[in-house]
Amino acid sequence: MLAQDDFFLAPGIEWFHLGPVIALVSGALVLLVVGALTPRWPRGLYAYVTALTAAVAGGLAVFNWNDITDDGVSTLVGGALAFDTFAQMITITVCAATLLVALVTDDELRRAGKDGPEVYALFLIAATGAVVMGSANDLILLFLGLETLSLALYVLAASDRERPTSQEAGIKYFVLGGFASAFFLYGIALIYGGTQSTNIGEIIGSFQTSVLLDGKDTLVLAGIALLIVGLGFKVAAVPFHMWTPDVYQGAPTNVTAFMASVGKAGAFAAMLRVLVIALPFHRDDWRPAIWVLAVLSLVIGSVLAVVQTDVKRMLAYSSISHAGFILVGVEAAGHNAGELAPGDGMPSVLTYLLLYSVLTVGSFAVVSLVARNNGGDTSLDAFKGLAQRRPTIALALTVFLLAQAGVPLTSGFIAKWGVIQAAVEEESYAIAIIAMVAAVVAAFLYLRIMVSTWLETGAESTEREAVPFSTGVAVFSAAAFTLLIGVWPGWLLDAAESVTTYAK
């Protein structure tokens, strides 16, 4: 014992493989430091620095991907981070979304006259949190990543001090988020109680070696329950979704876009890490729970979306419905979690996350354009006549909406198809059908927005929406991506299918 005390093995630090995280944090620091030191810092560059950082981080993730394909999976920094393509995929998703959000934010902030570097720094740090959630090989680290992401989002949600609703959104998100985090943390503690470790690799090892002679390990089970609560809250699964509509609506639109993309990606990454990778031995325990959450999210998200009149709120509910869809994929992944042939569940979820992130950022970007033109009004009325004023933007919005509705030849269709296919492959027919029917209900809401956009005429006095360059680029590239994937999804599916996970 004492001998061991003197023995200290410093973990190796694979700097290059940590590249994405380092890049993101560095970018944030650069923004903060340089922004603080040079008041004349050209404001327009904040966004581009952010975008660049995200691009670099994403690029580094691609390098990492190649390394993994060559050398196989491993862990980094003493087993704290998993170095697998799963993590890189999430990193890429997060970076892509961050990049787009940064572009959208640029003009949004400048126009509002509050363009400190903090917002961008928080974006980058939140993205770091999400990346860490996706790569964490330790529940504690995962929790830290989650908190980093969450805290940044709380702040961002409340960041528009002009609007009381933004602050309301912030505090609601914060209170409920803290509440859920506590559950999540308790879940980690209980898992720790059952396995003596918080390291995912060790947790799996513990389950592999320990054979429970009598009864079930209720500690672990309760822990799983609480972990699901925490994760369910983050992914906005019913009944832990209550914050979503209010926060999405109240938060500044660009932040909403960020939440819906990066937040969701990080949360689902964490969910897969925890449930599918860390707890495959309990898959029969947690799968039914996920099943119920998925169905509730699908149904309630869709049904409530239909009765809304505010577009942001509609999209919030639709994001709940989408979460339900992704949960269908998680459920499918649960069928053969931990097996050598992991099935299509995990790839389908990852694909969905990437595609949905782009879609939702695109949608909210258009919403932000329209809202700005109407004094912050995001109701359906504000969208009336958009097609006359800005046909291209309206067309892009239509692409996003159709994709969200799952119309073929858009990425949304590929995403839905993948998830449903995964479910069907596992013979989860009921949930697949429920999901599809819920998608139809949800389609009604996309149609409503399209109706306002195309088929109704707005007030004569409404001016044309100004479309700043950066936002235009973001919207256009998101739309192009949406269509491109719809027609030519092979490469992405290849990538998703080849996703490996570190699971030892």
Next chain:
Amino acid sequence: MDFVVFILASAMVIAGALGVVLRPNPVHAALSLVLTLFGVAVHFVALGAHFLAAVQVIVYAGAIVVLFLFVIMLLGVDKAEDLSIEPFPIQRPLAAVVGAGVSGLLVAAIVGAKDTIPEGTPLGADGDQNIRALARNLFSDHVFAFEFTSVLLIVAVAGTVLLTRKEKKGSA
């Protein structure tokens, strides 16, 4: 003796917790929180986690609660809350169900697993050893997490700046 300590500390914890929940005045609630935090610290000591006990007192009681109190004073929100009013009739029963349900089910889980929790070699009760072990663990297995907490703190800093900075419209 251990048990007596346990009982006393637990009483502190529970009393403090109830105080937080039941004292109408936020200042009193904050002070009750201190009681709980001290109780927890006592437990830590009893369990041999000396370092954590210290940190608990310093960070929590010393910093966090002070922060709470500071904000209460700063904003002047020390107005007592009328706990006899509940605008949502369903809220309190709901709270009771949730509180009892969560606690009860957790206890059930704990009791159900009490024989399966493995017992390892107890850590040394020596405070020095405790700190060493903690440090070793922190800087080997959890070094990334440790470093990552700095990022978390950046959020706190940048966030607070963003939220509370007085901003002139249209200026940098």
Next chain:
Amino acid sequence: MNGEALDFPILSMLVFMPVAGAVIITLLSKRRPEYMKLVAAVSSVATGAMSIWLTAEFNGHESGFQFVSKHSWIEQWGISWHLGVDGISLFLILLTGVLFPLAILGIDPHNDDPAKNKPYLAWLLLLEAGVMGSFMSLDLFLFFVFFEIVLVPMYFLIGGWGYEGRVQAATKFFLYTMIGSAFMLVSIMATVFIASRNGVGHVTFDLVEIAEHAEFAASTGRWLFFGFAVAFAVKVPIFPLHTWLPDAHTQAPTAGSVVLAGVMLKLGTYGLLRFGLYLFPEASLWSRHLWLSLAVIGIIYGAIAATMQKDLKRLVAYSSVAHLGFIVLGIFAVTSQSITGAVMQMVNHGVSTGALFLLVGMIYERRHTRQIADLKGIQSVAPIFAAAFMIVMLSSIGVPGLNGFVGEYLILIGSFMSARWYVVVASTGVILAALYLLWAYQRVFHGEPDEANKTFAELKLKEAAVLLPFIAVIVFAGVYPKPILERIEPAVDALITHVEDKTGYESPQPAAVATISEEGE
């Protein structure tokens, strides 16, 4: 499969030509509407010409798929761009190819601002591509893609250029159809996976491969079939899933109605043949009494409902319900005659109901009403118009010598052997068809025209030019359907043989056919 005949990827071109047109139109400036029209004309006419060429090149003695074009598309999922034509789809493609140029060139949306028609033309062309693709797809995924994608242009056509209740109708149409597709999507996937485990050996969405090699357990096949069938039943539409149709038809712009009735409804019946009977013979036969019953109910019910309509377009819409009942009857009677008749009737219905909608559209253009009560005595002021209406109406009623009869007759005579009592009831539909159409004709065309109808304009040259092809087909197919039938039949016979091989079912043959044919010589 003989794809060697043509090196030119004609099927793919049939899809991409309209798409190209749509894209170019989208890129054109709003200020030059005449260019848009030109582009639309060129691309749709070129598509039509290719479809005619296709028909000419088609080998009528071949029962398999021709002009096959197969390219791997999404390899990961076993999905390929797999197009092919056989006798069942040939004429639907031709119909699509010919109907669209007529609809695009011949019918102006009732919209004063030509610049606003830019999306209109683009949507129509996209719709054409979608419909074309649906009829040619031999890959389940590809079919679903096309089957779904047609909703979007149609939605915008109805919603954007329709009449007073257009938005609601468009939404209803979209969602209703989508609900059906939801089931089909799940079914498609399940089919693929189950097939890959039972007989096919690998994951593929290839229709032919699955249909030929997959062995579904009876109960499995039935569930899978059910998923497909719901989607098609909505699309057809089969009673009681039909109520989106009158709304959509009534509110759609004329071109939309024409296309909707002309080709889009056929997606459902075509699907029932191609993805019902062909893919799940056992389940189709097992459930045939349900289908036959619904078909017969549809025939009678649709006709009765049509009789009581006050809106001319609604009336025609309900008549579609009845007519499509015949087609469904023919499909599920599973005899050579009935299915051949059903396929032919798909085309016929497209032509005659399409023409009816065209005519009703012309009435609306002149009178700005579709209410039967507002119209009177038009025959006196516009005899040629009335005559055109009369011919189309007689075709729709099913008077022999016109196209509508041949299909209906084949369906009924074929079905009689396998579904006698259904036919006995279904045949009464021909009485009702006469009743509702003649009654409507009487109210609209007969009598003395009142003030409002006195100035009803006679058929214009352009309108006549659009109508003429319809009437030519109506007469030609009624008098000399052989060229059509002999191309359809090999594919239908192959289909029936397939069904027989898979299920042991024996398609009923007339009793003494052998002896008679000897005597006949």
Next chain:
Amino acid sequence: MLDVIWLIPAFPLAGFLLILLFGRRLGEPKSGYLASAMVLASFVVSVGAYFDLLSMDSHERAHIETLFSWVPVSSLQIDMAFLADPLSITMCLFVTGIGFLIHLFAVGYMHGDPNFSKFFLYLNLFVLSMTILVLGENLLVTFLGWEGVGTCSYLLISFWHQRESAATAGKKAFVTNRVGDWGFMLAMFLGFEAVGSVSYHALNGAAEAGSLATSTATGIALLLFVGAVGKSAQLPLYIWLPDAMEGPTPVSALIHAATMVTAGVFLMTRMNPMLAAAAPEASTIIAVVGALTALFAATIAVAQTDIKKVLAYSTVSQLGYMFLAVGSGAFVAAIFHMVTHAFFKALMFLGSGSVIHGMHHEQDMRKMGALRKLMPITAATFIVGWLAIAGVPPFAGFWSKDEILLFALAKGGTWGPILYVVGLVTAVLTAFYMTRQVIMVFFGEAKWESHANAAEAPEGEDEMTHGAHGEFKPHESPPIMLFPLVVLAGLAAVGGLIQLPAFGFIPDGWQHKLEHWLEPVVEAGEAHIAGTSAYDNKELLALLAIACALIGIGVAVAIYAKKLVKPVEPQLLADGWKYDSGVSAFMGGPGRKAFEAIAWFDKNVVDGAVHGVAKLVGGAGGQIRKTQTGNVRNYAGIVGVGVVLLLAWFVIGRGVL
């Protein structure tokens, strides 16, 4: 000539197309002459075909001319083919022959009509359809003609569509006919299923060979009879025919008296082996329906006042006779009566047309009278027709009617005598109401004078009235209208020659000409009933028939000419036993209600369910969204409940249990 048998329909088709293209340019009267010429050409071809057939051995008198394969689908091979055999050529002869005469008549009758050429367009189309009907080699080609004549009938009845009643009558005719078509189609289906073909050759061949089950044959026969009932206006579907008189009179003559309505009889005759193979009850049913219709319609005709309505009901009644013949196995007699009836009924319709023409479109017999002086030729020819239909020898009607009655009695059994008596009673009534009509129109006092000024042209017809209204005086028709009358009168007088019965006093060579001619098609001739007591006493029966005719005439003369008895014309009979109005009331009342109920059901239940689901979703959304109170503590509460449930599932559901 047989090789070009297709020319028979081809000429009217050419006429149709020419008038379609150039009708307006040709105008009146050229298009009329063109149309007539075409029909005449068809007639010439028919005559040629007749002689060709005649030159052949009697059992080879069947020539099939296949034009092209029409509907070929695997086992179903239907050719567009024409069958030239004695029956079809007989039909062609009188269809084109009488058709030509009526065309001519129409040229005069339709003078001044703005749609003159359209009328001939339709008429040619009709002749085309009718010749296809009779020439068809199989049921489907016949059906093509069958529906074609129905359509033309519709078009022509509602020719003066501005008149509400005409439009309605046309629609009614079509729809009612379709009821019959339903049977026709089912018969084809059944035949195809049983035999694998719908050609007469195959069907009748199978029936003769006995390879058909009796039930099948019965089914086919009766279903075809349903078709015949519709087309030939038998009970219960006769209701359209009286209304069809709304059409121009040549139409009534051609379509609704001479040709189209006899198609049912033709069809049954064509399929006579099938009827023979069927259960005997089938024939009995046909005979009973025919007899009942004959009697029923005759009773109605007694009380009609419209000159054309009388003839219409008379037509129904005479058609009933023909079916009585068919049901009694007297196919030759049926055809014989069909031909003679075509002569005299066409004659009378044209005569009535001439009267109407002369009376400036007045059809009410009560406003006529004593017209024989003003319209001598019309009157003379009409009287010939009257004698023929009343069954006065030696006019054509006598011979054919007598033969039918003979067969009816010879049928024997329970039904034979009953049918015979019904036939006799009908004969009395026929003689009675025809005499009544002749007297009311041509004899007695001229009532038209007092009505002259009151006689207003019916609504919508003013453009057709010709001549000045000021001095109203009935006038004889132009020669072009009289010529057909004269020819037809001649035929009506001597038409019986084609099939004189084997009475002892008739020379051998003259007997049974039609029977011998038709023998390849209809083998059941008079020899068939040889040996029955009826056959043995046929001279007696003939005398009885003559007596009946004379009684009818006598009574009518007594009542209407001599005014010995006050006429009894019950309103019930004038109203056609209220049958038509009853059907209409049912259709307009409960029938319409039922239709409306279904439309209501569709709107409120079927569609209502759809909207209900939408409402349900919206309503559920509205309810659920109330949980989204906006209060963060509520949210936390709901999250908490979720936590408790999840924990419960895991700890209790998966753990403890």
Next chain:
Amino acid sequence: MQAVVLAAVVPTTTYYLVLSAALFGIGATGLLVRRNPLIMFMCIELMLNAVNVTFVALAVRFGNIDGQTAVFFVLVVAAAEVVVGLGIIISILRRRPGATADDLAELKG
């Protein structure tokens, strides 16, 4: 007698865990009951502390320092959370003095 027994009893891990569960429940209840956002935060702190107790108790039982390390991180998180939370509250209460959680219900439905 009683005292002897009490002194002899050694508090096992389970005791701590139960205590923790109870504390956690109280915290959760408090969050649902209190309207003052500051006190709601305090309740969250209570819940976090409950977790800390669990971690430490388990760590001691296992002889595995990981649990204690975890507590260390929780403390950091709690601190950061409070900072952020108070920041948000300040920015709200500045604008709307005295607002309770119930008053912030503009977003709903």
